[in-house]
Amino acid sequence: MKRPAPPWYKCDFHVHTTQSSCFSDQKATAGQWIQAALDAGLQCIAVTDHNDYRKIDEIKVAAAGKDIAVFPGTEISCSNPKIHVLVLFDVDRYGKDIQAFLEKCDVHGAGGGSSRGTGKSIFEVCEIARTFDCLVIPAHIDDFHGLSSMTHDQLARLLDKKYIDAVQIDNQDIWGETGFKEGDEDAVYLKLQERYNADISIERAREWQRVYLEARKTNIPMLTFSDNPHEAGDSHHGLWGIGKQYTWVRFHGEPNLANLRQALGSYKDQIRNCFDSPEHPGEDPL
Ligand SMILES: [Zn+2]
Ligand SMILES: [Zn+2]
Structure with a gap:
C-alpha cells in the first residue's frame, strides 16, 4: 500500500515585527502578529x-499551542552597498541564539532593529552563518538592497550552494521567466510604477532582471516571501502584508530546519513559489 503524500505547508520566511523601526503600527502585539499569520493561512513563519533578535521569544510564546511553526531568524544588512540576507534558525532556537550569530557579525544590541547592520561582506556573513548551522537566503535579490550591486563573477561565486541555500525573488511576474525584451520597456516601467508607487528607471529594472536571470540559470531554489508591507506599495512594514507572498513547502515530517533543508535539496518536487503556484499545489504523490 502506498503511503500518503506529505502535505504542503504555506510558508512566509521574511516577516518583520515591531522590533524593526520601519514597522508602522508600533502598538501591534505579538498575539496580533501571530493571528495575522493564521488569518493568512500560513503554517510556517519566520521572524x-x-x-x-529581540522579538523572537515573545512571538514564540504567542504561537505556543497554535497551529503554526515559528522559525527564528534575522535579516542582516551586509557591507556597503547594503545587501540584505535572511538567516533562518531551527524552530527550537531562541532569541539568544540569533543574538550570538549577530554578535559574531559585529552587530551589537544598540544597532538592532535599524538598517545599520554589519561591515562584513555577504561572503563573510555566509561563512559565519555556516558555523551556526542555519539557512542563508539572500533577500529580494531582484529589488532594492538585493544583489544587483554585485559583478557577474561575484554573483556566480555567491550562487554556489557553498554559501547560500536559496534566494528570495520579488519580481518574476514582471520580468517573465526569460526576461523582458526590447519593446517591452514601457509595459515593464508601468508595472514597476504600480508595484512600487514610484518611478523605477528601466536601467535599474535591467540590473534587477540581470540578477534574476543569473540565479535562474543555476540550480538554486527561488522562493517568494512577503516582507510584510504595511499596505500595497508601502516600503514600511505592518500586519496587513503578512503572507501576501509565500512559498509552499512539502515537508517530510515536522516543519523544522532539517526538513526544510531536505525540501530545498529536492526543490523541484517539494518547493513551489507563489508566482508558479498561487493556489495549493494539490496532493499528488511525489
Ligand atoms: Zn530587506
Ligand atoms: Zn525585510
Missing part, C-alpha cells in the same frame, strides 16, 4: 527583523 526576520533588521539586524535584531
Whole structure:
C-alpha cells in the first residue's frame, strides 16, 4: 500500500515585527502578529527583523499551542552597498541564539532593529552563518538592497550552494521567466510604477532582471516571501502584508530546519513559489 503524500505547508520566511523601526503600527502585539499569520493561512513563519533578535521569544510564546511553526531568524544588512540576507534558525532556537550569530557579525544590541547592520561582506556573513548551522537566503535579490550591486563573477561565486541555500525573488511576474525584451520597456516601467508607487528607471529594472536571470540559470531554489508591507506599495512594514507572498513547502515530517533543508535539496518536487503556484499545489504523490 502506498503511503500518503506529505502535505504542503504555506510558508512566509521574511516577516518583520515591531522590533524593526520601519514597522508602522508600533502598538501591534505579538498575539496580533501571530493571528495575522493564521488569518493568512500560513503554517510556517519566520521572524526576520533588521539586524535584531529581540522579538523572537515573545512571538514564540504567542504561537505556543497554535497551529503554526515559528522559525527564528534575522535579516542582516551586509557591507556597503547594503545587501540584505535572511538567516533562518531551527524552530527550537531562541532569541539568544540569533543574538550570538549577530554578535559574531559585529552587530551589537544598540544597532538592532535599524538598517545599520554589519561591515562584513555577504561572503563573510555566509561563512559565519555556516558555523551556526542555519539557512542563508539572500533577500529580494531582484529589488532594492538585493544583489544587483554585485559583478557577474561575484554573483556566480555567491550562487554556489557553498554559501547560500536559496534566494528570495520579488519580481518574476514582471520580468517573465526569460526576461523582458526590447519593446517591452514601457509595459515593464508601468508595472514597476504600480508595484512600487514610484518611478523605477528601466536601467535599474535591467540590473534587477540581470540578477534574476543569473540565479535562474543555476540550480538554486527561488522562493517568494512577503516582507510584510504595511499596505500595497508601502516600503514600511505592518500586519496587513503578512503572507501576501509565500512559498509552499512539502515537508517530510515536522516543519523544522532539517526538513526544510531536505525540501530545498529536492526543490523541484517539494518547493513551489507563489508566482508558479498561487493556489495549493494539490496532493499528488511525489
Ligand atoms: Zn530587506
Ligand atoms: Zn525585510
